[in-house]
Amino acid sequence: MPRSVKFMGYRITCAKCLTICLGLTFLAGCYLAILPIQSEKLTLPKHVRYEITSKIQEKHRLAIIVPFRDRFEELLHFVPHMFKFLNRQNVPFHIFVIQQADVNRFNRASLINVGFLYTKKDYDYIVMHDVDLLPLNDNLKYEYPAFGPLHISSPETHPKYHYSTFIGGILIVKREHFEMVKGMSNNYWGWGLEDDEFYVRLKDAELTVRRPENITTGTENTFKHIHDKTYRRRDMRNCYNQRDVTRRRDRVTGLHDINYSIHSVHRLTIDDLPLTVVNVELKCNKTMTPWCRCPEPQSKPAAKKTKT
Ligand code: UDP
Ligand code: MN
Numbered sequence: 001m002p003r004s005v006k007f008m009g010y011r012i013t014c015a016k017c018l019t020i021c022l023g024l025t026f027l028a029g030c031y032l033a034i035l036p037i038q039s040e041k042l043t044l045p046k047h048v049r050y051e052i053t054s055k056i057q058e059k060h061r062l063a064i065i066v067p068f069r070d071r072f073e074e075l076l077h078f079v080p081h082m083f084k085f086l087n088r089q090n091v092p093f094h095i096f097v098i099q100q101a102d103v104n105r106f107n108r109a110s111l112i113n114v115g116f117l118y119t120k121k122d123y124d125y126i127v128m129h130d131v132d133l134l135p136l137n138d139n140l141k142y143e144y145p146a147f148g149p150l151h152i153s154s155p156e157t158h159p160k161y162h163y164s165t166f167i168g169g170i171l172i173v174k175r176e177h178f179e180m181v182k183g184m185s186n187n188y189w190g191w192g193l194e195d196d197e198f199y200v201r202l203k204d205a206e207l208t209v210r211r212p213e214n215i216t217t218g219t220e221n222t223f224k225h226i227h228d229k230t231y232r233r234r235d236m237r238n239c240y241n242q243r244d245v246t247r248r249r250d251r252v253t254g255l256h257d258i259n260y261s262i263h264s265v266h267r268l269t270i271d272d273l274p275l276t277v278v279n280v281e282l283k284c285n286k287t288m289t290p291w292c293r294c295p296e297p298q299s300k301p302a303a304k305k306t307k308t
Contacts, residue, residue, distance in 0.1 A: 060144040062086075062093040062172075063123035065115035066131050067108040068277075069100045074132045074226050079270040081134045091142050094123070095275040097131075101263055102281040104292040105235055109184035109194035113258045114280050116178055125174040127152070132232075133169050134224040137217045142172060145210070149173045149202060154211040157222035167202075167209055168195035169223075181205050182254030189284070189292040191234040193246050200249050242291035259283040 064082065068075070079095060086093055098115040100106060112128045119126065125144050133153060140152050153169030155162045161169070181201040188194035202209060215222065259282070266277040284292035 059092065060125060061123045062091055062142060062144075063115070063119035063126045064093055064095045065112055065119070065126050065128050066095065066097045067100075067106075067111035067115070067128070068097045068131055069106055071131045071232070076270060077226060078131050078134065079273050079275055083273045085135055085138075086142060088138060089141060089143075093142070094119075097275060097277045099277055099279050100282060101279040102283075104282055104284050105189040105237075105294070106191070107186070107189050107194075107282055107292070109188050109198070110186045110258055110260070110282050111280065113183045113186065113255050114260055114262075114278070114282075116175075116183060117255065117258075118262070118278055120175055123175070125172060126178065127170060127172045129170050130168075132226045133158075134226070135170070135222070136224060137215060137222050139214050140212050140222070145172045145174050145177070148208045148210055149177060150210050150212070152212060153223060154215075156211075157215060157217065157219060159219050159223055159225040162219070165196065165199050167199045171195075171198075177202075177205075177207055179255065181207070182256060183258075184254065185250035186253040186258050187250050187289050188246055189289060190238075190242070190294075191236050197246070197250060204249075237294045238291070239294035240290040242289075245289075259285065 066075075066078070075097065082093075082095065096115050096119055098111040098118075100111055112126075115128075116126055127142060130153075135152065137157075142152070143150070149167070150172040151167045151170070152172060155164055155166045158166065158169055181198075181204075184194060184201075185197050188197070199209070261281050261283070263279045263281055265279070268275050268277055286292065
């Protein structure tokens, strides 16, 4: 006699019991299969989630071009800060640190030109961004500048520079406009004036620079400027005919004649956040711009020691 068990008040055989169990398992399986996929809590790191979102959006892509040499401490602040700041705005971006790897004086504008050429295939707008200037106000939108360059660090809010034609610090330009003005001048070795020359290029091309709207913060609290003037000395030397030439508009040099070579490209992460470092050697035409290296000041001959 087959063994029997009691199931929900009915006496059934073990064979029947097995069939019922299998049936129930099958039905439960079917039910789970037709349930909509549960939105599992994403456990991916923030930047990966962000990159996925960016791909889905398929909109404008921003290359953050950081002219760079010897500012590693600032970079450690800059990268995490920019990810937090721009992820709140849902802006697809990538950071390119364009590092000058040669013995010439620092040339911010040429590095920006190199950064532009390096990124222009995949990115349709750039922001030239000082590594030591961190935006604090969420109303500073790093948006696609369809109608004209967008100067984020306006003279009303920049911690240090307040003249009306100032466009240094952080400036957003779309690819077509940067090309239209032939990029920036390559003549500016050492600190200063390259941004002012670029302002004249934009003006001559009848491109009006816009500034962010609805900003109620001021020079103290719109940006953090991590710049100690003693620790990070600005190279304000002028040698040869540098002063005369760099005070004038440069109608010759730009994107088309920049002389450089890229020595290496590195993909790094800082706090798990990705960035690209491009090591660039800028080549100087010493006949055209001898001030790419200033002569060392003559040290005074040591006074003769006399026996007393
Ligand atoms: N910079 C650099 N190394 C230098 C000089 C300048 O990396 O030796 C870069 C850096 O991104 C910096 C920007 O150029 O933020 C502008 O230079 P700086 O901060 O000296 O100019 P400021 O606007 O403070 O007068
Ligand atoms: Mn600075």
